[in-house]
Amino acid sequence: MIRFEGVGKIYPNGYQGLIDINLEIQDGEFVGIIGTSGAGKSTLVRTINGLNDVTSGNLVVNGTDVAKLKGKELRKFRRKVGMIFQSYNLVPRITVLKNVLTAVVPEMSFFKVLFGIFSKEDKIKALEALDRMGILDKAYVRADQLSGGQQQRVSLARTLAQDSDIILADEPVSALDPVTAKEVMDDLKRINEELGRTILINIHHVELALAYASRIIAIKKGKIVYDGPSSEVTQKVLDEVYRKEEDSDPSTSEEN
C-alpha cells in the first residue's frame, strides 16, 4: 500500500511541487495520474520510489517510511518499486537479456554484466520475463536495435524480473505512435490483472488514462483536484483540470 499523509515537496529553488497530498493506494490498483504540463505528475510519481525527496508530511510505501531511507537501504527499496520512463532507460549497446539481468542482479559490477557472468537461475528469470512480454526472440539483440514499443516492453520485463510489487510509469507511451501506445497500455493492464502488480501511470493522453486506469488522480499546481473512479470523470472535471489560469480569472472573462 502507498500512503501519502500531508506530503509536500519544495524544490531547492523554492518552487512548491506538491502541496498537502493525502492519498491511499491499495495493492493491485491501476491508477492514472493526469494534469497539465508542469502540474506535478512526475513529481508525485517520483516521490514514491525516492527519486524525489519529500520536504513535509509522511510517505509510507509497503510499510516503509520513504523519507528515512538512505544509501544502500534506498537502493534496495527502489528494487521493489519498478519504474519505466518515456525514454525507456535501457543500456543501448548491450543485449536485451543483459539489460534485464542488470535488474535481476543489480549489485553486480558492470564488467560482470558486460562479460555475461550470470547464474543459470538469473538467466532463466530474465528470459521468463521477456517471454511474458512477448519479446523472448529479441533476447540476444542489442537494445538499441529495437523499436520504441519493443524497448518499452524490455523496460517492463525488467520491472517483472526484479519482482517489483509497484510499477511506476512516467509518461511511458508519449514517444510512441497511437497503435504501439495502446499495445504498451495493454501490456500494463495484463501485468496488473494477471500478476496483481500496482500500476501508477503518469500520462498526457486522457482517453488512454480513462480507458485503462480504474482510478484517476488529477493534479493541478501541485494539488489533487480529483481522485475517484475513472468512470466518474465527467467533462466538467476535465474542464476544471485543464483550465488555464487566465480562463479562471473573472476579470478576464467575457461576462465582465
Ligand SMILES: Nc1ncnc2c1ncn2[C@@H]1O[C@H](COP(=O)(O)OP(=O)(O)OP(=O)(O)O)[C@@H](O)[C@H]1O
Ligand atoms: N528540479 C526542479 N527544480 C525546480 N522546479 C522543478 C524541478 N523539477 C520540476 N520542477 C517544477 O515543478 C513543477 C512540476 O513538475 P513536474 O515535472 O512534476 O510536472 P508534470 O505534471 O509531470 O509535467 P509534464 O507533464 O510536463 O512532465 C513544474 O513547474 C516544474 O517546473
